[in-house]
Every structure is written in C-alpha cells, then in structure tokens.
Amino acid sequence: MTHQDILQRFIFDGAPVRGALVRLDAAWQQVLARRSYPAPLERLLGEMMAASSLLSANLKFEGTLVMQLQGQGALQLAVVESNSDRTLRATARWDGDSLPDVPVKELLGTGGVCVITLDPKQGEAWQGIVALEGDSLAPMLEHYMARSEQLDTRMILAANHETAAGLLLQRLPDGHGDPDSWAHVVTLANTLKAEELLMLDAQTLLHRLYHEEAVRLFDAEPMAFACTCSRERVGDMLRMLGGQEVGEIIDEQGSVEIACEFCNQKYVFDDEDARELFDFDVVAAVREARH
Known part of the structure; x- marks a missing residue:
C-alpha cells in the first residue's frame, strides 16, 4: 500500500458520537529511521504517536500537545510532540539492549x-497527570478523559514496524442522536x-464497522514528521x-557538540561560536581563571 499519513474526523448523524482515525506511515518511518528501538x-512509541495525533485533533488552539x-x-x-499544524516527532530513552x-x-x-x-x-501551558491504569496506553487515556474531561472515550491503538494507527470515539452531550446508541457504537468498535x-x-474501515449507520467522514488532514530543533534554540540552551x-568544555574538547534526541541533527559550537553567544571570549576567560 502507498504511504499515507492522514487524520480524518467523522461524526454519526444518529448517535451522540464523534471520532477520528489516524494512520502514520512515512511519518512513523522517519522516527524509526533515526533510532532502532x-x-x-x-510498539508503545507508535501507539503514543497515534494517540497524541488523535487527542490533538479536537484542540482549538495553536500550539503543541506533549x-x-x-x-x-x-x-x-x-515522549511524543504533536503540533496544531499536524506535524509530530518522537523519541525515547531506555536501559539496556532490550526491553x-x-x-x-x-x-x-x-x-x-x-x-x-x-x-x-x-497563553500559559497546562499539564495533566494520567494515572497508570490498565496494561496499555489506550485504557490509561480513556480513564484520563473520563475523569479530567468528563468525556466518555474509546480509543484503539496499534503499531508495527511499518505503520502506527488509531481510532478515537467520544460521546457527545445529550441532544445529538439517540443517547442509548453510544454503547452500540463502542461494541462494534x-x-x-x-x-x-x-x-x-x-472509509473502508468505517463502512466495515458501521455500514448500517449514517457516518459523515470529513476531509483528510495530512500528517508529517517535523522536528522543531534549530541552531538558535541550541544556542539559547548553551546560554x-x-x-x-x-568555555571549559570547548577548552578541553575543542568544541561543544549537541545532538537533537528527536532527529539526531548535530550542532557544533567552537570558540568563535561561543564568543558570539556570550559576547566575550569564554575560552580565554576559563584559561585565565585557571592560571
């Protein structure tokens, strides 16, 4: 199958349910190309990418969900970062050769x-703590949405070496469709x-599950891998x-080298770069202090 990195939202006409489907092929391959997990x-990181894409689909602000x-x-x-422009990136650290x-x-x-x-x-950032309930990511997020947002949610996630994908269903407030049909929609999911x-x-998946229901599928939104690292941001970190x-690192090693954990892009700063960053010769200052 051809690579397709898309998110599609949908809504049921006769049930109080909205949803979204995401499939990440090339974007997921970009993550795996940079590090072997x-x-x-x-599998967990792929599920996190799909889940973060689904959760950010209904956000009404410009910014990032982490x-x-x-x-x-x-x-x-x-960690996975999903942005309102439908780009995302991911990375992980672990102990040992296997898990x-x-x-x-x-x-x-x-x-x-x-x-x-x-x-x-x-505006200000906001954080929520997800209880580690259940054996996998999906039930953790379902419990979190029910408690923090008072929103009944069903999430199904899957990932392999080629693709990461997810289905999100959320119950709408009373007044939209038959309130008793939520359980039926979830049972089929x-x-x-x-x-x-x-x-x-x-389209094929929704027809297979809900061919007897009226489901409106909205236009596909393209997803893509993108890293927000830059030389300027690394310079700010060094400041x-x-x-x-x-100055001590450059004096000992000749330069400072920083590699982005998300994309493996390397940024090298020598003594001249450091002089521009700090507006004085940090290496000379370090040497003078030693003597």
Missing part, C-alpha cells in the same frame, strides 16, 4: 508517570482487529548552561 518500545512517559525502570523516557514485553507501568518502574502537556503559542486498523483506509561551563 526494542520491539515493545517501538505526551510523556517517564520513570526509573527499564524505560526511562518516551521485556510487559505492561507500561512495569516498564516505567518506580516513580513512573504519564503527563500530557498542552503548550499553546499564546471492540470487534476491530489490529491488522484492520493498520491496513484499511478510513542557560553558562559561559564558564561552555
């Missing part, structure tokens, strides 16, 4: 946490198999680190 983490898993176990960090195929909570170990951050371009979610286009520490 153990199989359980590869989904982050962090702990002190075999899995130390997994066991166990529930997320066990992978994260002591102090494990899942955090969702909404970071608008204008529960028959969906992972291979169907990964292989079928939105925060301080002239003395940057």
Whole structure:
C-alpha cells in the first residue's frame, strides 16, 4: 500500500458520537529511521504517536500537545510532540539492549508517570497527570478523559514496524442522536482487529464497522514528521548552561557538540561560536581563571 499519513474526523448523524482515525506511515518511518528501538518500545512509541495525533485533533488552539512517559525502570523516557499544524516527532530513552514485553507501568518502574502537556503559542501551558491504569496506553487515556474531561472515550491503538494507527470515539452531550446508541457504537468498535486498523483506509474501515449507520467522514488532514530543533534554540540552551561551563568544555574538547534526541541533527559550537553567544571570549576567560 502507498504511504499515507492522514487524520480524518467523522461524526454519526444518529448517535451522540464523534471520532477520528489516524494512520502514520512515512511519518512513523522517519522516527524509526533515526533510532532502532526494542520491539515493545517501538510498539508503545507508535501507539503514543497515534494517540497524541488523535487527542490533538479536537484542540482549538495553536500550539503543541506533549505526551510523556517517564520513570526509573527499564524505560526511562518516551515522549511524543504533536503540533496544531499536524506535524509530530518522537523519541525515547531506555536501559539496556532490550526491553521485556510487559505492561507500561512495569516498564516505567518506580516513580513512573504519564503527563500530557498542552503548550499553546499564546497563553500559559497546562499539564495533566494520567494515572497508570490498565496494561496499555489506550485504557490509561480513556480513564484520563473520563475523569479530567468528563468525556466518555474509546480509543484503539496499534503499531508495527511499518505503520502506527488509531481510532478515537467520544460521546457527545445529550441532544445529538439517540443517547442509548453510544454503547452500540463502542461494541462494534471492540470487534476491530489490529491488522484492520493498520491496513484499511478510513472509509473502508468505517463502512466495515458501521455500514448500517449514517457516518459523515470529513476531509483528510495530512500528517508529517517535523522536528522543531534549530541552531538558535541550541544556542539559547548553551546560554542557560553558562559561559564558564561552555568555555571549559570547548577548552578541553575543542568544541561543544549537541545532538537533537528527536532527529539526531548535530550542532557544533567552537570558540568563535561561543564568543558570539556570550559576547566575550569564554575560552580565554576559563584559561585565565585557571592560571
């Protein structure tokens, strides 16, 4: 099948349900091309990419949704950023050459946490803590939406080495369609198999599940991998680190090299670059202090 990185929203005419489907092929391959992940983490990170795309589909602001898993176990960090312009990126850190195929909570170990951050371009950022309930990401997010947003949600996620995909269903307030049909829509969704979610286009999948229902499928929105790193941002980070520490590193190693964890782009700063960053010769200052 051809690569297709698209998100499509839909709504039921006769049921109080809205939804979205996402399929990531080339965007997911861009992530995997930059780093090799153990199989359980590869699947989890793909599901996180699909889930963050689905959750950001209904946001009404310009900015970024960040989904982050962090702990002190075999899995130390997994993070996905999904932007309002329908671009996203992902990365992870783990301990060892492989990971066991166990529930997320066990992978994260002591102090494990899942955090969702909404970071608008204008206004203050907002964070929510997702309880580590259930064995996988989807039920965790369903519980979170029910408690924090009072929104009944069904989410189905799947990922393999080629594709990451997801289905989101959310119950609308009373007044739209038959209120008793939510359970029927969810029951049919529960028959969906992972291979169907990964292989079928939105129109075929919705027809297979809901051919007896009136479902309006909206135009596809293209998704893409994109990294927001830049030399300017790395320079800002070095300024925060301080002239003395940057000068010491350059004096010892000849330069500072920073690699983006998301895209592996490398940024190198030598003594001349550092002089421009700090408006003085940090390497000469370090040498003078030593003598």
